[in-house]
Amino acid sequence: MSGxxxxxxxxxxxxxxxxxxxxxxxxxxxxxxxxxxxxAVMWSExxxxxxxxxxxRQLPTRGPRVLQGPGENAGAVDIGDGLAAVFKIESHNHPSxxxxxxxxxxxxxxxxxxxxxxGARPIANLDSLRFGRLEHPRxxxxxxxVVAGIGHYGNAIGVATVGGELxxxxxxxxxxxxxxxxxxxxxxxxxxRARAAGAGNPVIYVGARTGRDGIHGASLLASAALDAASEExxxxxxxxxxxTEKLLLEACLELMAGDDIVAIQDMGAAGLTSSSxxxxxxxxxxxxxELDRVPLREEGMTPYxxxxxxxxxxxxxxxxxxxxxxxxxxxxRWDLEAAVVGRLTDDGxxxxxxxxxxxxxxxxxxxxxGAPVYRxxxxxxxxxxELQRLDPAEIPEPADYGQALARLLxxxxxxxxxWVYRQYDQLVGGNTVVRPGGDAAVVRIxxxxxxxxxxxxxxxxxxxxxxxxGAVLAVVEAARNLVxxxxxxxxxxxxxxxxNPERPDVMWEFQQGVQGIRDACIALDTPxxxxxxxxxxxxxxxxxxxxxxxxxxxxxxxxEAHLTPWWRAEGDxxxxxxxxxxxxxxxxxxxxLHGLVRGAxxxxxxxxxxxxxxxxxxxxxxxxxxxxxxxxEGGLAVALAECSFGGPGLGVRVDLEQGVRTDALxxxxxxxRMLLSLRRRHxxxxxxxxxxxxxPLAILGEVxxxxxxxxxxxxxxxxxxxxxxRRALERRLGG
Amino acid sequence: xRWGVVVFPGSLDDRDTLRAAGRVLGDEAVALWHKDRExxxxxxxxxxxxxxxxxxxxxxxxxKCSPIMEAVARHARDGGLVLGICNGFQILCEAxxxxxxxxxxxxxxxxxxxxxxxxxxxxxxxxxxxRAGEVLELPVKHxxxxxxxxEDTLATLERERRVVFRYTDRAGRPTPEANPNGSxxxxxxxxxxxxxxxxxxxxxxxxxxxxxxxxxxxNLFRSVQAWVTRGRAVPVAAAPG
Numbered sequence: 006m007s008g009x010x011x012x013x014x015x016x017x018x019x020x021x022x023x024x025x026x027x028x029x030x031x032x033x034x035x036x037x038x039x040x041x042x043x044x045a046v047m048w049s050e051x052x053x054x055x056x057x058x059x060x061x062r063q064l065p066t067r068g069p070r071v072l073q074g075p076g077e078n079a080g081a082v083d084i085g086d087g088l089a090a091v092f093k094i095e096s097h098n099h100p101s102x103x104x105x106x107x108x109x110x111x112x113x114x115x116x117x118x119x120x121x122x123x124g125a126r127p128i129a130n131l132d133s134l135r136f137g138r139l140e141h142p143r144x145x146x147x148x149x150x151v152v153a154g155i156g157h158y159g160n161a162i163g164v165a166t167v168g169g170e171l172x173x174x175x176x177x178x179x180x181x182x183x184x185x186x187x188x189x190x191x192x193x194x195x196x197x198r199a200r201a202a203g204a205g206n207p208v209i210y211v212g213a214r215t216g217r218d219g220i221h222g223a224s225l226l227a228s229a230a231l232d233a234a235s236e237e238x239x240x241x242x243x244x245x246x247x248x249t250e251k252l253l254l255e256a257c258l259e260l261m262a263g264d265d266i267v268a269i270q271d272m273g274a275a276g277l278t279s280s281s282x283x284x285x286x287x288x289x290x291x292x293x294x295e296l297d298r299v300p301l302r303e304e305g306m307t308p309y310x311x312x313x314x315x316x317x318x319x320x321x322x323x324x325x326x327x328x329x330x331x332x333x334x335x336x337x338r339w340d341l342e343a344a345v346v347g348r349l350t351d352d353g354x355x356x357x358x359x360x361x362x363x364x365x366x367x368x369x370x371x372x373x374x375g376a377p378v379y380r381x382x383x384x385x386x387x388x389x390x391e392l393q394r395l396d397p398a399e400i401p402e403p404a405d406y407g408q409a410l411a412r413l414l415x416x417x418x419x420x421x422x423x424w425v426y427r428q429y430d431q432l433v434g435g436n437t438v439v440r441p442g443g444d445a446a447v448v449r450i451x452x453x454x455x456x457x458x459x460x461x462x463x464x465x466x467x468x469x470x471x472x473x474x475g476a477v478l479a480v481v482e483a484a485r486n487l488v489x490x491x492x493x494x495x496x497x498x499x500x501x502x503x504x505n506p507e508r509p510d511v512m513w514e515f516q517q518g519v520q521g522i523r524d525a526c527i528a529l530d531t532p533x534x535x536x537x538x539x540x541x542x543x544x545x546x547x548x549x550x551x552x553x554x555x556x557x558x559x560x561x562x563x564x565e566a567h568l569t570p571w572w573r574a575e576g577d578x579x580x581x582x583x584x585x586x587x588x589x590x591x592x593x594x595x596x597x598l599h600g601l602v603r604g605a606x607x608x609x610x611x612x613x614x615x616x617x618x619x620x621x622x623x624x625x626x627x628x629x630x631x632x633x634x635x636x637x638e639g640g641l642a643v644a645l646a647e648c649s650f651g652g653p654g655l656g657v658r659v660d661l662e663q664g665v666r667t668d669a670l671x672x673x674x675x676x677x678r679m680l681l682s683l684r685r686r687h688x689x690x691x692x693x694x695x696x697x698x699x700x701p702l703a704i705l706g707e708v709x710x711x712x713x714x715x716x717x718x719x720x721x722x723x724x725x726x727x728x729x730x731r732r733a734l735e736r737r738l739g740g
Numbered sequence: 741x742r743w744g745v746v747v748f749p750g751s752l753d754d755r756d757t758l759r760a761a762g763r764v765l766g767d768e769a770v771a772l773w774h775k776d777r778e779x780x781x782x783x784x785x786x787x788x789x790x791x792x793x794x795x796x797x798x799x800x801x802x803x804k805c806s807p808i809m810e811a812v813a814r815h816a817r818d819g820g821l822v823l824g825i826c827n828g829f830q831i832l833c834e835a836x837x838x839x840x841x842x843x844x845x846x847x848x849x850x851x852x853x854x855x856x857x858x859x860x861x862x863x864x865x866x867x868x869x870x871r872a873g874e875v876l877e878l879p880v881k882h883x884x885x886x887x888x889x890x891e892d893t894l895a896t897l898e899r900e901r902r903v904v905f906r907y908t909d910r911a912g913r914p915t916p917e918a919n920p921n922g923s924x925x926x927x928x929x930x931x932x933x934x935x936x937x938x939x940x941x942x943x944x945x946x947x948x949x950x951x952x953x954x955x956x957x958x959n960l961f962r963s964v965q966a967w968v969t970r971g972r973a974v975p976v977a978a979a980p981g
Contacts, residue, residue, distance in 0.1 A: 153849075156850050160791070160850055160881070160883075161750070161752075161791040161794065161795070162752075163752030163753075163790060163791075246794070247791070247794065248749070248750050248791065248793065248794025248795075248796070249794075251749070251750055251752075251791075252749055252750075339749065340749065426852070427849075427850075427851055427852055427853055428849050428850045428851070428852070429850075429852060430850075430852050430881045431852050431881075432852065432879055432881060432943070432946045432952075432953060433752050433753060433756070433789075433881070434755070434756065435755070435756040435759055435945070435946060435949075435952055436952060437952060437953075438951055438952055449951065449952065564951065565951070
């Protein structure tokens with residue numbers, strides 16, 4: 006065993022003195038350095054969820070379609086035809102802030118592994134990106150680096166990036182968010198899990214060799230706040246190799262077609278340590294690892310390095326005894342290494358050996374299910390009451406509404422994302438039906454008439470103003486985006502990005518967020534099947550706005566019936582479903598034109614939202630609709646413009662009923678509204694459907710011409726306005 | 741007919757190409773492994789898109805050394821049909837089966853977009869079903885698709901009408917705006933002197949179904965099918981649209 010380990014060494018590993026005392030008590034002796042390293046990563050916030058676990062239990066995770074809920078590499082839902090959709094979203098925030106290209110690239114690589122580990126072939130990626138102000142000197146570098154990194158990995162491994170979201174807010178100036186989502190398809194009865202079983206079964210290491218990269222990524226980079234010296238943490242960021250991962254993907258899927266594998270887990274955060282311990286822990290097993298057999302990339306690596314390396318593109322699997330050669334043959338065909346590095350035991354102890362000595366002998370349960378659970382103090386911050394106060398009388402209406410709309414359309418939060426998604430392969434795999442730019446992406450399920458709709462949503466500004474309501478609205482927005490393409494929402498994967506959980510105000514925000522997700526997911530019948538918590542998103546005491554990113558997946562029974570937001574033909578009638586209230590709080594309009602981030606976010610009535618969905622489902626089923634679009638950030642005027650910017654590029658001529666202030670009418674972000682177009686002869690039937698569900702319906706006008714004409718307030722030429730909207734981001738980034 | 745799609749490590753659009761030739765066209769389509777030394781009697785061998793060997797070196801520089809490439813070269817020398825799409829085009833240039841080279845896009849960024857290309861030559865196996873000057877809408881997705889060659893090579897290509905596709909606007913004008921990557925003379929695809937080896941950067945295999953990207957690539961696949969099954973002398977009726 007290695008030399009003595011003291012409390013000071015534990016401090017350097019990010020463990021608290023209480024945790025150190027608990028380790029001494031559990032072992033009845035001081036740990037070795039290797040053991041301490043193992044405790045540090047396994048009990049890190051990133052791996053143990055010690056601050057969040059108690060609250061996550063509130064989330065609804067079951068449903069008739071749920072095949073796999075949280076706790077595995079990814080969640081899975083039944084999508085019919087004997088198939089499962091396997092998906093998960095995960096954060097890679099700190100690495101992307103420290104080194105944007107590799108940080109974002111390995112974020113994509115990591116989430117892909119989580120999905121194909123389950124036996125699913127990944128078919129679509131989404132990315133939710135949040136940056137600070139573009140005026141911040143480092144921001145264009147971060148934006149360009151992250152986008153290039155995502156493209157680098159996704160393009161080269163051959164999984165289409167079909168959508169995502171991008172927003173800018175000063176709250177992310179010092180801590181950007183990169184949340185990556187992958188969806189794959191697997192046979193519903195052949196999902197692979199990370200539950201070790203069968204004493205004596207071999208533990209096999211496959212994929213890339215182990216180097217010194219990423220040591221302590223999970224404990225020191227992901228589970229602590231950033232500071233001015235964060236750039237020095239660059240060595241803790243891993244380097245991605247999408248080519249090796251492509252080989253690993255193909256080899257794993259080939260192997261999974263047979264029956265040689267008992268359990269499999271990706272070596273992600275905390276590498277060999279967490280993959281072996283989590284597999285053993287889930288199965289109630291023990292494991293012996295021979296560290297000398299681990300394939301290494303460099304010389305002189307210590308057992309400590311080998312246990313904690315976060316080198317990418319590696320997997321650990323448990324095979325049936327006697328099938329080692331068969332497993333190795335598959336990997337050899339793909340020019341990959343597969344080394345038998347250990348075996349399962351039934352004593353519940355994790356042992357690691359090196360050079361004939363045992364460097365670790367730890368009870369598995371203590372490291373996994375026995376990790377600390379904290380109910381940290383939570384307290385509502387006093388600042389909220391002041392932030393939520395908004396007196397409309399103090400907001401002057403714009404003198405020129407046309408100019409106001411043009412400015413909004415050029416805002417980094419509302420302008421076209423084409424500059425981003427042009428850098429991503431959106432097509433590989435051949436199933437992309439609706440590409441980036443619509444309300445949600447649509448991908449065909451090959452060999453069936455069905456399709457899946459995917460979206461990822463959150464409004465950090467709403468969450469800052471009201472962490473509970475903001476979380477509810479994130480779920481609702483995601484659901485509405487799915488409904489807008491003709492899909493029925495199925496399930497959620499959430500990525501909960503918050504500040505330092507040791508601060509009571511942050512913990513309160515987190516609890517509010519979880520409750521919001523719970524309430525909305527129960528109401529909309531969309532269980533949470535996978536997800537990730539990312540704490541410590543703060544730099545020098547400034548934490549990010551609470552950001553519970555919601556990825557949602559929906560099902561379209563007949564892909565031919567999917568809908569898009571864009572006007573299709575002149576003369577079609579434009580209809581607004583839902584009620585517009587006088588709501589300006591938290592709006593993009595208030596931020597861009599008045600420089601204000603305040604007020605209460607728009608109100609939501611979840612029952613009214615569901616009635617709106619039912620009208621849309623029925624109208625879509627009866628093929629009444631030519632287009633359908635969610636009215637979201639930027640409000641009705643922006644939504645009208647967006648419907649004109651895509652497809653054939655047709656203008657609108659609409660009149661607006663008064664009743665609320667003109668700016669609230671045009672730019673307010675009232676919820677539960679949909680904008681649609683249809684042939685005039687279908688209007689009566691739509692009216693019936695809306696009346697049946699008690700959903701307000703207003704005929705706004707019709708699709709006509711080549712300009713955006715909204716009442717007397719706005720008359721903008723379509724072509725020029727669209728070009729400015731399309732190029733705004735590129736211009737702000739300096740090409 | 742029988743199509744063979746080579747799977748290099750890092751090939752990505754191999755499945756899409758197999759789907760286009762197999763499921764959409766209804767032909768026999770087989771995957772060929774890069775370690776093989778025979779083509780298994782296929783009529784047309786396709787080198788698909790992707791990042792073969794990760795393309796960490798010059799694109800295609802590793803793939804050209806694969807065992808199967810000797811068989812591909814032999815097939816080409818014997819007048820067999822060879823089609824390189826995107827990474828496949830890069831590999832054919834690296835292997836010397838097509839002239840010129842594909843270098844980094846002038847924008848320095850990966851570009852995924854729909855482009856329009858004009859069919860410049862209709863006497864190849866890939867384009868015989870097209871009308872001369874027909875404009876096709878096809879997707880591109882590449883980081884290194886800028887076609888370059890020395891002046892003599894370019895002159896030869898033009899003189900021998902070996903530029904098969906050119907990036908143009910919808911009206912068929914080869915404008916700078918229509919060129920997604922900075923290719924010289926807006927070249928999107930070329931053929932060999934024997935006209936039996938064709939390479940192009942756009943992806944016809946991603947334009948064979950109305951639902952997922954249009955059908956302008958279908959006619960190219962049908963051209964090959966007709967060339968093989970009915971013989972090259974028989975003209976093919978252009979598909980509608």
